Amino acid sequence: MIMSNVAISVENISKRYSIGDTSSGSLQDAFRSLVGRRGAQKTEEFWALKDISFEVKQGEAIGIIGKNGAGKSTLLKVLSRITEPTTGRIEIDGRVSSLLEVGTGFHPELTGRENVFLNGTILGMSRDEIKAKFDEIVDFSGVEKFLDTPVKRYSSGMKVRLAFAVAAHLEPEILIIDEVLAVGDAEFQKKCLGKMQDVAGEGRTVLFVSHNMAAVSHLCKGGIFLNNGSVKIAGDINHVIDHYLQESISAADISLNSRKDRKGTQMLRFSSIEILDIEQRKLSSVMSGQNFTLKLKTESHRASFNDIRSIKVSVGINDSKDNRVSYLSNEITDQVFMNPGKFDSIDIAIPKLSLQPGTYSLTLFCKVNNEISDWIQNAFYFKVEPGDFYSTGKLPPDNQGAFYLDHTFSLSENVVFE
Numbered sequence: 001m002i003m004s005n006v007a008i009s010v011e012n013i014s015k016r017y018s019i020g021d022t023s024s025g026s027l028q029d030a031f032r033s034l035v036g037r038r039g040a041q042k043t044e045e046f047w048a049l050k051d052i053s054f055e056v057k058q059g060e061a062i063g064i065i066g067k068n069g070a071g072k073s074t075l076l077k078v079l080s081r082i083t084e085p086t087t088g089r090i091e092i093d094g095r096v097s098s099l100l101e102v103g104t105g106f107h108p109e110l111t112g113r114e115n116v117f118l119n120g121t122i123l124g125m126s127r128d129e130i131k132a133k134f135d136e137i138v139d140f141s142g143v144e145k146f147l148d149t150p151v152k153r154y155s156s157g158m159k160v161r162l163a164f165a166v167a168a169h170l171e172p173e174i175l176i177i178d179e180v181l182a183v184g185d186a187e188f189q190k191k192c193l194g195k196m197q198d199v200a201g202e203g204r205t206v207l208f209v210s211h212n213m214a215a216v217s218h219l220c221k222g223g224i225f226l227n228n229g230s231v232k233i234a235g236d237i238n239h240v241i242d243h244y245l246q247e248s249i250s251a252a253d254i255s256l257n258s259r260k261d262r263k264g265t266q267m268l269r270f271s272s273i274e275i276l277d278i279e280q281r282k283l284s285s286v287m288s289g290q291n292f293t294l295k296l297k298t299e300s301h302r303a304s305f306n307d308i309r310s311i312k313v314s315v316g317i318n319d320s321k322d323n324r325v326s327y328l329s330n331e332i333t334d335q336v337f338m339n340p341g342k343f344d345s346i347d348i349a350i351p352k353l354s355l356q357p358g359t360y361s362l363t364l365f366c367k368v369n370n371e372i373s374d375w376i377q378n379a380f381y382f383k384v385e386p387g388d389f390y391s392t393g394k395l396p397p398d399n400q401g402a403f404y405l406d407h408t409f410s411l412s413e414n415v416v417f418e
Contacts, residue, residue, distance in 0.1 A: 006093065007174055007205040008056040008079065013088035015049040015074055015229075048074040049085070050229045056207070056222075058093070058173075061200040063220035063237055064209045065244050068258045071229040072209045076100055076176050079207070094173025094205065095123055099163050101178070108152035112143055112162055115151055119166045133169050140191070141165035161188060168195045174205045179261055193219060211261065211378050213241050213322055213361075245320065245359045245381050262376045268308060269374040270364050272297040275382060286353055287387030288395075288404060294348040296364065309369050311337040313346055316363040317355075318378070325355070325402050354404045357386045 049071050077083045080098040106115045120130035141162040200206045223240030225232040233243050255272045274295040275283040314329040362380045366373045389404045
């Protein structure tokens with residue numbers, strides 16, 4: 001029996017999927033017979049979740065983090081009753097509102113107005129209760145002009161704004177939010193985080209999945225780190241984030257092809273990142289004072305290289321709290337690539353790294369022909385180790401700033417003439 005102060009109790013949850021076709025109907029079997037395929041096809045089992053257990057107390061805000069494919073979205077779907085677990089038990093005390101994908105729970109043929117009432121009804125609210133919140137929902141979403149337009153004609157940004165407004169304002173006891181907020185612009189994301197803080201402050205429970213460690217650490221006090229479908233560690237959010245970042249920097253060559261939270265036309269896109277020393281050897285971390293090259297591997301999609309007339313690239317470097325500490329750009333250095341022809345990487349040489357030791361992330365941005373082509377926030381994490389920056393074997397204390405600066409001291413004598 002779920003305890004009175006526990007909102008969510010999860011015991012030994014596992015979720016199995018079967019990859020591959022099976023013999024499931026006469027029409028399918030007839031088609032297989034026609035093309036010479038008979039009987040059931042070979043299937044492969046995939047466990048998206050494996051023996052997961054945890055509890056979330058009422059009023060807690062919990063961040064769920066992990067790499068793509070770790071099982072985060074599957075876990076939220078199981079908790080939202082969208083899919084059933086293969087094994088295990090879940091007990092939930094309270095009304096759940098979920099936002100897992102753009103337009104979750106919306107009927108595409110119905111208008112925005114109609115979908116607000118539909119979602120409220122699904123949550124078990126009366127028409128009067130929904131009407132009492134209606135103006136607040138519309139004002140927050142910013143889609144008032146399109147309120148009587150079918151949702152199927154909404155952009156992704158409009159859908160997510162209205163979907164979040166509905167999910168957060170119809171007074172659920174438990175609010176479950178996936179990475180879908182990445183679809184919105186920066187201003188709306190800030191509004192969403194503020195609203196989630198309000199929800200948590202009112203004693204309601206929040207489960208939040210995001211790659212934005214600053215947002216997670218700011219909103220949540222507890223965290224769960226998922227890895228390969230299992231709980232790697234759970235507890236204080238800063239402790240959990242530290243473990244996640246250490247795992248994230250364990251590989252020197254990071255593939256970006258699985259990232260679904262990217263933006264842009266994808267005419268040219270980043271495919272992976274490497275850090276190389278001066279002898280072109282891969283590194284998993286760098287030292288303060290070290291010379292290295294950041295190799296951004298690329299691939300061309302939806303166009304040939306002959307269609308690329310100009311490439312503008314920028315890289316934002318953030319610290320572990322997601323504060324921007326530096327910005328690299330080929331516009332600033334007057335090195336915009338014009339009619340570049342065929343290439344497979346963009347290389348950035350960084351002499352004598354001046355960052356203090358710590359964990360940093362890179363946000364990648366690319367414009368092709370003055371149009372956003374690829375944009376990935378927190379694309380790559382890397383660690384800076386202490387190095388002999390000043391060639392003296394000495395370094396300033398860790399809490400004395402974010403950078404090392406080359407400097408020299410000297411004495412001079414001012415001569416005063418009488």
